[in-house]
Amino acid sequence: MDSGGGTIAEMLGALEAIGSAGEPVTAGEIAAEFGGAREAAAERLDELVERGDAETKSVGGERVWWRSPDPEALGAARFRSLVDAVEEYAIFMLDPEGRVVTWNSGASAIKGYDEREIIGEHFSTFYTTEDVEAGVPERNLAAAAERGRTEDEGWRVRADGSRFWANIVLTAIRDDDGTLEGFAKVTRDMTERREREQRFRRERDQTRQLLKTSPVALAVRDAEGEVQLANERARELFGETGWGLDERAVPDAGGGSEAFPTARVRETGEPVSDELVPIESADGERRWLSVSAAPVFDADGGLERVIVAGEDVTDLKRRERELETELAEILGRVSDAFYALDEEFRFTHVNDRAQELLQRSESELLGERLWEVFPEAADDDDVWGSFHEAVDTQTATSYEVYFEPLDLWVEASVYPSETGVSVYFRDVSERIDRERALADSERRYRTLAENFPNGIVTLFDDDHRYTVAAGEAFDSLDLAPADVEGRTPTDVWNDETVAETIEETMDAALDGDEESIEITYAGREWVVYAVPVDREDGTVTSGMTMSLDITERKERERRLERFASVISHGLRNPLEIAQIYLDMARDDGDPGDFDQIERALDRMETIIRNLLTTSRGGQGVAATEAVAVAGVAEQAWQTVETPDATLVVGDETGSVVADADQLKTVLENLFRNAMEYGSPDAASADDAAGGATVRVGHLDDGFYVEDDGPGISPDKREEVFEYGYTSGSGTGIGLAVVRDIAEVHGWEVAATEGTDGGARFEIRGVTRPAADGGE
Structure with missing residues (x-):
């Protein structure tokens, strides 16, 4: 008896002793029977109600309980109904020898056996071969019989032979005389949990190793700023104290120690990231540290600790200064024109190529505003739109513009920086001329292409990319002109050999030669002519192909070849016969010869x-x-x-x-x-x-x-x-x-x-x- 509540078996006995089946009793009567507390007795009685062995209701403001009319049958039925409904667990009964007596849906789902095929089988069926040979099933039964209940985890085997990691609770069931009636066995598939735990252990070990070997200084400080944890790198930089950063911050760096990130995070509760801080290291050397710090709060929202990471970037800072010097030299040698503008769009740097294209010297440009040097740019929405978009969004932009005073088409890329913008640009007048020439060719030839009978006409550029495609023969293909334009033969024709052959003829046309080939595609035979498209100055920037469907013509040619063969072989024999009999007729005049x-x-x-x-x-x-x-x-x-x-x-x-x-x-x-x-x-x-x-x-x-x-x-x-x-x-x-x-x-x-x-x-x-x- 526990706190006057009694065990479940004692409660059932009390219900039978105090009131006959169906006669209600109060919690006080049960408590008096055991000499315990009324509340404990009520809790035990409610457990009987949950098991289906008792029923309850309120009468005159007081609750009463009574034994179910057929407690054994009703309790067993309700228990089986409850057990069958639990699919997350395999719940089944074993007889004293370990053979399966009952089987729930959860057992079928976890172990894979149907109830009809497993009832009567020994529960060692679920153990691995190694465990069976070692006698583990028998030892588990003996332990449960001796101790009443055992719990363990290990590998078990499903019906299909696969293994899973299981948690098993084995409970001995005895009658009122203590005779062993069997065992209740509850199995839960813990494979995923075990994998999570193993993964967690691996990650934990890796994290510990990472903290130990990390080149970044890591530390944890409590809400008062005391160092709770510091890794090797932190102690290496700052001595055995591990992380005396607040004290070692250089006073003139951003306002003194109060401005140091960890102190600010404790005060504001806001994280900081990659903040550059000059410090004095343990050996008194001035160094630069990139610091990130994040607060950790307790359940009530109060600051519990601050996690700090610091990376020594002194060498990087020195290299940055060196690169700034090298950059100035490099920018003067880049092949593209380059200039830099500050936040007010004043020229701060101009390389040699930019001076050449802009036809102004560096001395004429430095310090001048962009629109003062190029007034026409102030009226061009594309130009100013690109500059302002780069500054506002801090992303690179680009534009093309024609500078009439210089008779120059320029393609420019604008890159934002902390101090303004950098502009790379190049003379693309030749490309623009090629594109215009190609567009003119497209306009001239598109009408021809769209009305080309029994074939296909295409225009292509020097990248083998089709710019125009049309012709009546598209009606016999699974492609439309829109599927071809803007793509290359390799992208369009699903026959690698055909695509390669066509590109070879394109190359010949771009070299100024005319080429023709015969190919087979989509079950049809084609002759493809490739010719160059010349510009006025005689250069070739594009080409044209004309593809004719010659399937019927080739069939007629083959038919004529067959005719020739038949004529050659078919007429030769009767001619020879006629000649023979003609000679004979000349000799003897026999009518049969004729x-x-x-x-x-x-x-x-x-x-x-x-x-x-x-x-x-x-x-x-x-x-x-x-x-x-x-x-x-x-x-x-x-x-x-x-x-x-x-x-x-x-x-x-x-x-x-x-x-x-x-x-x-x-x-x-x-x-x-x-x-x-x-x-x-x-x-x-x-x-x-x-x-x-x-x-x-x-x-x-x-x-x-x-x-x-x-x-x-x-x-x-x-x-x-x-x-x-x-x-x-x-x-x-x-x-x-x-x-x-x-x-x-x-x-x-x-x-x-x-x-x-x-x-x-x-x-x-x-x-x-x-x-x-x-x-």
Whole structure:
């Protein structure tokens, strides 16, 4: 019993002894039972209320308490509800052997185990391998059973194998007879706190080392000015007293010792920073100290102490005087013009270059005000605005101005100082002239650039920076002219090789040469011409590029190369055959020889017709109209040699919008392919065509042509459309012509497998006339 309040168990026993379940008692009755104080008894009873083992209310101005009707069940339920709600702690019960009996949400969050998988497991699961091997879990249980409660910290293990630093409280639970019923275990994740503590220790140790080794004198003085702490540097400067600064301040330095920073901070409570103070050191030498001091206040706002830092800057002060002398000499030699003005804008220094540009000697300028020397500056808002901005804001400013009497453009930078301003300036007339020339070039060429067809025109300066960019070809790129102007090729073109190549042509133009290159960019082919832009005096300050999209032209060139190859190889064979049979016909006059010559000539005619069709097809469709597929198919069939072959045209083929002649050529070539080859793998034309059936059928978005021959192997179905491709005696042009005509109509053609396993060619993407159910 403590102060008459009794323990929790004693309180529960008293409630049961004095009043039956539900019968109220007063704090006085409980106090009388234990012979203690009424207030202590009330506190203990309220603890029972918080645990859910008792209830309370006021009756007639006096509070009463009574035992809950089912204290064990109600208390247990409320305890579990409270425990489950605490997520910051892992709170769970162990049986006497250390196996997990209960598990709260905090335990799941901290340790990572689900309640269902951990109930019944031994609590040594949470210990490290090293601790388990050393028997730490068993020792902790034994200690808690012996002492009733233990608390320790150490590494524990989560479900995923990771470690965390934990604070663990292990409490033994016994029944009224003292029999051990189990343990309550409360675990808190202290990893962050431990890391903070370790970091704090490291920082503390580092701070101590810093204070010990710092070249800056550091000290702490109390509110009365007594030195409480001083580091080695402070004692080195000021003897064993450590920091007798107030006494050592030179009397004529700012008004004596009362003006010394530490004394002023004690008086005013305001910090000071980097205040320069002359002092007399321990050895009697006059030295300069840069002092900072800050007050520290107690909880009531009273001054507790002053922290002082002082750095010996004597050597710096001496060097400053030396530099002032050196500076005067250096300023006379700097390449930029320089002059200095005091607070009243009087000239205090002018170097040689400034005298040269201003066409006045130093003797004429020193002591004179700026506006007296240059009256025109007084009327220039940019000039005076820069000077006043520098003085008012204590930041550097700049301006450009034209001095008409000197015929000179000047770029000036104004730097504020404690005594006035310093001005560096240079003659930029040449640059201004270049910029004006460039602006004139931009105006002259921008109209040309903006209307440049099928290409891009740019102007660039001597830094490779685009100043103008325009042209219709921007419509095909992901860039707009605004994305180019003001940037360099390296910034703009996302292809490093292209950017480097363009900059090389720019360099050639800036050197006065004309250069042209061909590049590939954004899936298109371009020719880029770079030329210099001359000034009136013949110097080159900028250049111009003209980039033309030559993709279609290059494609036509490649097409012509293919034509030449096909003509070279395709016509040579029938010509040789014709020549052979012509010689034979001259010798014996056999009619069969003439038939062979005729067939060779027919083949050459077919090759020439296909070449003409392809060349015209590459230029586009001359005229389109509604064309019945069945009718054109019948006409095309009549022009192809089809021995023993059958044409079947479906009823649903309908009409398409096309150039009738070119559609006929498509069907002729597809029919001829079926007759002559059947497939690229057929052994001979006779094998392919004998008894063949060719079908023309309807597709939802087009039509198809298929045969019942051996078909085309899947690995050849793309290749068959290439110029010059043939597996037999063909020209290697027919299917290429089909592809080209389809492309200029906006169609797509593909080779696939036919219904009966033969070759099938599908033409899709066609437009049908409105009356035919199309557009």
